[in-house]
Amino acid sequence: MSSSSAAPRRGDGSDTAGARPPMREALVAAAFRLFLERGYEQTTVDDIVALAGVGRRSFFRYFPSKEDVVFPDHERCLADMKAFLDSSPEDADPVRRVCDAARLVVRLYAENPAFSVQRYDLTKKVPGLRAYELSVVWRYERALAQYLRGRLGGRRDGSMRADVIAAAVVAAHNNALRSWLRSKGQDDVGAAVDHALGYAQSTFGGLPVPPLPEGPEDVVVVVSRRGTPLWQVVREVETAFARD
């Protein structure tokens, strides 16, 4: 299930922090310096532009509001996620595909651990930012659910299953991401997210597999000790069913 190598890559490399326009970058840096020194609420947009040495209009060219400067890369990441999902091969395993799409987010965080940890600490302290973050998470979840609806919509309960799988994938991803942020960015976040997404994938992965080819009615026999954990039995069943 650990499949970071299968995760999508952005084509143009524009996601690296250094590739942001310098003025935008300067505004983010100034904002975070002030947020950490004075507190978020006590910092105005005027303070930020003064420190960055630019005009107010420049700030609002890049950021609709003070909140947006705290999450400067999510709009682009969301666009990348949608583009990745839109370009999915028709025969892609949809659950695997949304797990790979979710990896775009952790990659964004992992690009700049110090910044990500600072933001995490800031967001915990400011209820308005927490609300903003929830709306960002919701938009990622919607993007995953929308793709899944397209793939499962025809099935019975397709829309409900799409919502449930999207929510589970986001929750798994975020659990691993938050653990990493709490560790101040010390652990291997890629491996932790792969592990958590592997759980989501093994839970739902059996559902949307394409129908098996018609053939002689093979019989699958799975033998297991009663004490075996159920997840392990389910994995055995999955493996047996996947085998040709």
Next chain:
Amino acid sequence: MSSSSAAPRRGDGSDTAGARPPMREALVAAAFRLFLERGYEQTTVDDIVALAGVGRRSFFRYFPSKEDVVFPDHERCLADMKAFLDSSPEDADPVRRVCDAARLVVRLYAENPAFSVQRYDLTKKVPGLRAYELSVVWRYERALAQYLRGRLGGRRDGSMRADVIAAAVVAAHNNALRSWLRSKGQDDVGAAVDHALGYAQSTFGGLPVPPLPEGPEDVVVVVSRRGTPLWQVVREVETAFARD
């Protein structure tokens, strides 16, 4: 899986709309009348108290802000949910228990369909209310996850699994609830939520069963045609494992 009969009931019946204090009730009614007539943004707290014939202080005694009057019952419902989860028998199936806890929310909506549909329409139009609602949903999800962590925390990946299951249960519940709200409260929302929660329960229900008693190493044999949908095989496995 349809188990509305197993859903929790509030002990004191205080959740019925008529049992709200009359002034609080009058404020909610006045607020919604104005929100629908003029729009949410165009209505001030002064407008609401004028129509309700009470003073500003009375408003803020019941509601910290204008947003809170849109969701007048969630604080109590959240408290009921926590109390329900806190009073769980130790041998309760944790996934079933969080599904039953989620039913407290749909019951709140079903008590007053016209009000719930009005609020749904309003919330869709006002981004600030949408953000508020996301934070409410998040708090319900946290309550479920916290209970599950207590039950699964000792297991490998307990906290991650708790988060995933809580998110899946909330997503299933909310999918059914939203369909009902879109139908203007026409369908049987209890049955729809039971069905959606049944999916969540059957997906995760096998996971947190208490460890099987030590005994002779029974062997479980499941035989299945290769063409059988995986979920059906998994259900067979679950049943076989549950059987004594």
